[in-house]
Amino acid sequence: MRFTRQLLSALLGALALVALLFTAGPASAHDAAEASSPADGATVATAPAKVSITFNNTPLGLGSQVKVTDAAGTDWADGKVEIVDNTASQKLREGAPAGKYTVVWRVVSSDSHPIEGTFAFTATAAAAGGTSAPVQTAGTPQPGATQATGTAPESSEPFPWSIVVFAAVALGLLVILGVLARRRLGVGDRPDDGDAGK
Structure with missing residues (x-):
């Protein structure tokens, strides 16, 4: 018995x-990106001074990476990723040219699991100090009229x-x-x- x-x-x-x-x-679902600046697919007047990703929770600072590459494959990220509250920001070097940029990010979520994602945007003119000519795109909005923040970028989580x-x-x-x-x-x-x- x-x-x-x-x-x-x-x-x-x-x-x-x-x-x-x-x-x-x-x-126990992992954290997720809610928005980015510039927004995924957005067209901005000039290359921004920084890019940022906003999450539903505050990510950990350890192991955070953000790459901002232009059409030629040059990474314009400057310095380390800065995390304030639930937003991770990455500064860009001065002189970023006009054109399309791809942002690839990777952070450690609040539950210690790595998450990553990507988004893209287009700058119609170079940043201060840049030498590239403005990019002509169909339906390009006037400078100052573009929206910098919008839909969340794509993100992926490990199985x-x-x-x-x-x-x-x-x-x-x-x-x-x-x-x-x-x-x-x-x-x-x-x-x-x-x-x-x-």
């Missing part, structure tokens, strides 16, 4: 662990393999306990040799 109680307790514990893992998945591993271990434990229980019950159901001779 003692073994049976212990076995039932172990089975209930394993079932509770599996239920906790599957229910905790959606609740939660840890949850899958824990679930597999818990299910394996359930199978082992089930086999042991069947064997134990089988032994308990066998008649004693003395009883068989009666």
Whole structure:
């Protein structure tokens, strides 16, 4: 009887662990980007002095990276990423030319998981000190009339393999306990040799 109680307790514990893992998945979703400046796909009058990404929670400062590359592949990021509240900002070097820019960012979310994403914008004129000619694009708005902040940039999160591993271990434990229980019950159901001779 003692073994049976212990076995039932172990089975209930394993079932509770599996239920906790599957229910905790959606609740423990990683942080996500809510907006960027400039907005993804925006056209701005001149290359900005900095770019920024706003998140739904405050990311950790460790391991943050933001690259701002022009059409030629030159990275115009200047210095380290600055995180204030839930916004990560990256300054640009002076003289950034006109043209299309691609921003690739990577931060560590508040739950210690790395998240990353990208967005792009176009500058119709170079920043102060730049020498490139203005970019002519269809429907380019007048300087000062463009919107700098808007829709959230694309972001991606690593697949939660840890949850899958824990679930597999818990299910394996359930199978082992089930086999042991069947064997134990089988032994308990066998008649004693003395009883068989009666």
